[in-house]
Amino acid sequence: MSATKTTALAERDGSVASTASLVQPGQALESSRDSGFDLSAAVGEPTDNSIQAGASIIRIATKVVDAETREAVETSALAAHKGAKRIDELAVADDGHGIPENILANVLSLGYGTRMNDRNGLGRFGMGLKLAALSQARRLDVWTKLAASDEVFHAYLDLDEVVAGDQTAIEARPVDGFPAEHAHLMTNPKKKTPFASGTLVVWSNIDRLEEGGRFGMAIRDRLQELTKYLARTYRVFIDRGLYLELNNTEISLHDPLFLLDNPRVGKRFGSIKAQVFSDDEIEIDGEKVRVRVTLLPEELRPRAGEGGRTFGELQIPENQSRVSILRQEREIFYDTLHHSFFPHDEISRGRFQVDRYIGVEIAFPATLDEYFRVRNVKKGAEPDAKLREEIRKIIKKPIAAARAEIRTHWEKVHREETKDVPEHQPAEQAVARAEQHTPPGQAGRDLPPKRQQQIVDDLVADLDLDDDGEDKEAKEQAVREAVETKPISIVDLDWPGKELVDITHLNGNAVVKINRRHPFIREIYTPLKELAAKDPNQVDATEVVEFLRKVEVAFDVLFMAYAKAENMDAEADVRYADLRSYWGQFTAAYIGEALRG
16 A cells, blocks of 8 residues: 555544654754854843843853863953964853743743834844854853842753753743852942842853954954944944943944944043934824934044054944944944945945045834844845835935035045145155065165265256255255155156156165156146145036046056057067066055055
8 A cells, every 4th residue: 555545544543643742952953053143143142131131231151161171261461362263152141130930941941032023112023043053052041030029030942952862941040149159240330239120141161253264354353343343333222321231341333323422432532423314204104214324523534544554442333335224223233235225326336435525324123123124133235126125215304414414524625734835745755664564676786875965966966956045946956855865756857859757876775867848747747636625615626527538548548659669679578577577566665655545
């Protein structure tokens, strides 16, 4: 008789052919470990639970050990420790309401959640606490105390015991108190008094946070990333008074929009806030999606390229073209939202990386999760196509206006700061910086000192200076110092002849003499520099474009003229191969330094 007929007969007479458990606990829990959590997202789950439990204090602590000896390593000495390290335990303590003993066991059961499908809080899926812990560790312990009781209750989930068949259920039991090694976390760090109520969550037997391997991330870097994540993700709650701590250090908020009071900003600049370029709402199903665009204060973007270098601790460069998405005021996304989302019609490149100074924030209630495709790990979101297009329309104009304001401010600062700067100084300074990392020049090292001095004297004598007296002497002295001290300097001269430039080599340094009578200098180079010095508000865009077309052709001709010059030598490939290579190599080094920012 066939298997199909046997099954059919069994169904007819009511008998059961075979049975199976709905879940194979060990295998299911092992499989659940790859649920998409990294350390930051995983720590976010118990932090969310603490906030929803009404906590005003959340203390997070890690125990870092030597990967081989398992001996504890102080977090302050991580860099000095030579051996590979791992995070062995992680604890999250709060002063929230605590968990009633009659539901404590259920809290560690997969699929159970006191806020299942709750659209008013941070949780929703009933999986976060367990999956987050198991993604990093093999054991999860929870101790809790209610304000109305002196008793502490404990429950745990141990993956190794489940796999071995030793743990088949989760039990909540009264215990003498919080574990001694973590009891200090259940106190107010400022008042040194015990919490009246609260919960302690501990991950132990952590096996996925060890450094090493080709792409292994250092423990110190992991903890720094976690600090940045907590500071940004919970910025609204910290701003409202939440005390959040990692390894005995209070975490101050970081707001990419620079609208909230950031202590790190306040220490340097006092109370400064970003300019709000737009603050709009989109209504969906009776709910509001808030979309804001801000521009960082001028103090944080004083001139092109400086904000990222000067104020590195404020993480300004990370904001470039990124969008922050908040769900229930808790950030769940901070990245480039979509390759076509951020308006690219005027996107800045190179040294004009203006978008890092522009903040874009989208905030929505949990009731609109479907429209943002929220993931269960609460680290990732993307508006659906129609909503994304609506947001694009809203942010396009304010972003364009913010970009224009940044450039206008930088241009004003640049004009003010360079009005008395010698013409070629920016390029000479960039080359000097680049020369610190390039091979030293060799030409002209065998010239006698007297001959070198004569060359400098002749060069100064050829200068066409209209000034008299002290001003002329000062300019001549400036040229002497530049020629003698800078690896490469430029001087503008006039002489008859077809030479575009003349180059003098002095003791490994070089002086580039530009012939202002040459057609390329007269028709292209000089007008280009004059255009760059003009006020942007006084420049006609059509004329600029027409001139840039001439410049484009002129540079093509310049390269081809060099090729023709080589072509006049039958042995060009032999004589000039190294010259071409060096020319390209040093051009890349110099231009990279000149346009850095």
